[in-house]
Amino acid sequence: MNNPDLKKRIAFIEELEKLKLVYRQNVAVDGSRQENSAEHSWHIAVMAIVLHRYSDFKDLDLLKVLKMLLIHDIVEIDAGDTFLYDNEANKSKEADESLAASRIFGLLPEDTKNEFISLWKEFENRESPEAKFAASLDGMQPIMNHYLSNGKGIRKHKLKTGQIIEKKKYIADASRELWDYAKEVIDKSESAGLYSKDE
């Protein structure tokens, strides 16, 4: 194959295989293994299709939301998945992920590279309605997963309910109704002993 544009796109697509090997703190729902960032990205993309009418923003660009959700974790191929509640690890997250974005999106031809870097930054900074809504789903799926998997991946971290609320309350910036639902799930998880009550 002699098409340099296609060659670069194929190299990027091959690289994507590695996101299937980035494992998260959450588990598959039967508890058999850790969840990986590729299947997590799929899950929240389908959530966007199913839930976008619950966004508090008018005229959300669903295509843009899907693109963001599908590519937002690709930087983890180099930077790894940083556990949201690990404040120490989160200090270097931004720098690590910026380097990763340059290398991995840099495999692509200029136009798509620029599009992906710009989508990724917009998502990370929660700058637009699309980014705020996409981020809210990325924040909500783990809460649902904790409860469904009976906290198998999460109990060992001994999280307090207040920590969860503090890290997830931005969901309300995109959808009051989804945040109300998320708080119900957090309450059920606390009652089930997955998180401990704040003193």
Place this chain on the structure above:
Amino acid sequence: MNNPDLKKRIAFIEELEKLKLVYRQNVAVDGSRQENSAEHSWHIAVMAIVLHRYSDFKDLDLLKVLKMLLIHDIVEIDAGDTFLYDNEANKSKEADESLAASRIFGLLPEDTKNEFISLWKEFENRESPEAKFAASLDGMQPIMNHYLSNGKGIRKHKLKTGQIIEKKKYIADASRELWDYAKEVIDKSESAGLYSKDE
């Protein structure tokens, strides 16, 4: 939560966890485990964003392509993943998947249920440019995966190159250039001993 529409959407989203437990014949690229249908769906959705300009159709609706790719395998939660080269198992595939579509998409409120059933049928029947292009990526990713993983999941099936070509040649209906590339990968895989030459 007292909103019956949201309740149904949430039940569907919870159900999606099970697609992460549907394992395919292909493997994760390091050979450590089988690939599942959720991460496969993510991979081909990103491929659509990166490769849609290589479609031979003008003015492809990328949002529709992404929706199709993200939901096309959900029926496997009930029907399982049917190995493309298993002709016996493929006889009951259509009936099994139709039942599965009714049950799983039936968890959703009427409007989204109808949208998903219609997208899924359009994809399965390769009726539209979007369906043809989406199907071509679904056909191409396993070929790339075979080569990248050195045939770890596939060698035991002792496939012949002619079988691969026969099952995959429809890629050319969506993109001549991607089919030319796919044939190169098939050739490399044959040379590496993943498939055997036809007599």
